[in-house]
Amino acid sequence: MRQIAVIGAGVIGVTSALEVQTKLGKSVTVTIFSDRFSPNTTGDVSAGLWTPYILQDTPMDNIIKWSKETYDYALKLWQDGEAEKAGISLQVMTELLDKPEEQIPEWVSLTLGHCILDANQIAAINRKYRANYCKGVTFTAFILEPQRLLPFLMEQFKKAGGKIIQRKINSFDELSSYDVIVNCTGLEAKQLTDDKLLQPVRGQIMRVEAPGQFHCIMEPETYIIPNMDCVILGGTHQENSWDLNVSKSDADGIAQRCRQFSPSLESSKLIKHMVGLRPGRSSVILRTEIRTLRDGKRIPIVHNYGHGGSGVTLSIGCATSARKLVEDALIGNFQNKISKL
Ligand SMILES: Cc1cc2nc3c(=O)[nH]c(=O)nc-3n(C[C@H](O)[C@H](O)[C@H](O)COP(=O)(O)OP(=O)(O)OC[C@H]3O[C@@H](n4cnc5c(N)ncnc54)[C@H](O)[C@@H]3O)c2cc1C
Numbered sequence: 557m558r559q560i561a562v563i564g565a566g567v568i569g570v571t572s573a574l575e576v577q578t579k580l581g582k583s584v585t586v587t588i589f590s591d592r593f594s595p596n597t598t599g600d601v602s603a604g605l606w607t608p609y610i611l612q613d614t615p616m617d618n619i620i621k622w623s624k625e626t627y628d629y630a631l632k633l634w635q636d637g638e639a640e641k642a643g644i645s646l647q648v649m650t651e652l653l654d655k656p657e658e659q660i661p662e663w664v665s666l667t668l669g670h671c672i673l674d675a676n677q678i679a680a681i682n683r684k685y686r687a688n689y690c691k692g693v694t695f696t697a698f699i700l701e702p703q704r705l706l707p708f709l710m711e712q713f714k715k716a717g718g719k720i721i722q723r724k725i726n727s728f729d730e731l732s733s734y735d736v737i738v739n740c741t742g743l744e745a746k747q748l749t750d751d752k753l754l755q756p757v758r759g760q761i762m763r764v765e766a767p768g769q770f771h772c773i774m775e776p777e778t779y780i781i782p783n784m785d786c787v788i789l790g791g792t793h794q795e796n797s798w799d800l801n802v803s804k805s806d807a808d809g810i811a812q813r814c815r816q817f818s819p820s821l822e823s824s825k826l827i828k829h830m831v832g833l834r835p836g837r838s839s840v841i842l843r844t845e846i847r848t849l850r851d852g853k854r855i856p857i858v859h860n861y862g863h864g865g866s867g868v869t870l871s872i873g874c875a876t877s878a879r880k881l882v883e884d885a886l887i888g889n890f891q892n893k894i895s896k897l
Pocket of ligand 1: 564590591598599602726743759861863868869
């Protein structure tokens with residue numbers, strides 16, 4: 557039996573661990589090592605909207621491949637009647653752009669349906685919101701709520717024979733007895749790997765009770781995303797800020813901008829403010845490093861982190877790619893290896 561260690565129990569770690577444990581079956585045992593679990597991961601802050609966002613120079617081919625696999629996964633659960641248990645809902649999103657040079661993103665064509673707004677529709681929206689948008693699109697988006705999805709996936713992982721250990725890993729040397737390590741530590745990979753390209757992108761949101769709010773809307777500064785038990789009002793994207801405290805001025809700005817789109821939110825009841833740090837990186841890293849540990853053992857480490865504002869959106873696709881790298885590592889095929897990050 558080969559032993560695989562997955563570090564991290566955020567949306568990236570749990571999807572990777574489940575994929576390896578279920579697809580490689582009885583030949584492996586996967587153990588998740590993590591110091592935090594849901595509801596205390598970065599994904600638990602997020603609305604879980606399927607939308608590629610803050611991915612910097614990640615190649616578009618990869619974004620398309622990984623996000624499509626996640627979309628198809630959500631669609632299948634939705635069709636199989638598992639959506640509610642997994643925290644998945646299908647909603648119409650309107651995305652508005654205010655810079656003429658920005659293009660309607662190519663990934664909208666992956667969705668079940670999309671419609672680019674014409675000049676009359678944009679003009680009407682601009683009149684209604686006293687705004688200055690130049691483009692927009694509506695598309696069918698899935699929402700995969702991590703606070704429900706993570707326990708759902710964890711249950712499947714345990715049923716498949718996966719093990720879970722709550723522990724902080726301070727160095728890969730601690731996992732020398734394993735055959736392969738999968739590193740899904742999000743922003744904290746900065747400490748574990750000394751990756752200088754990782755930077756926090758702070759996000760603050762509000763969770764409110766607004767049962768009458770059905771429509772999703774997103775524009776450069778603002779979003780309104782209904783979840784099953786609440787509505788997420790956002791948000792901020794503050795680069796290089798490590799501040800996990802709730803900022804009153806951010807909260808006031810979010811509330812005021814969201815009310816412009818949906819005045820009825822004025823009477824919504826605040827559930828809580830939340831802040832999270834997105835793992836921003838010049839590009840998602842999904843590669844195998846062969847590292848020599850202190851005891852002299854050479855171990856393959858599959859790095860899967862740096863998903864910016866899209867960890868939920870890319871999770872299932874990245875888990876499939878990570879599992880393929882683990883398979884390669886187990887048979888000693890290190891095609892994608894790197895000796896250093
Ligand atoms: C406000 C906000 C809104 C967002 N909205 C969306 C959205 O709508 N859609 C979307 O797709 N994405 C969204 N995101 C981004 C998304 O949440 C992240 O990309 C995603 O959660 C990253 O997942 P992760 O598993 O890599 O990291 P994390 O969730 O941070 O998980 C890292 C895990 O590793 C563990 N860990 C780290 N270091 C160690 C160690 N040394 N030893 C042991 N365990 C360790 C931690 O305990 C944790 O369990 C949003 C983020 C924020 C902040």
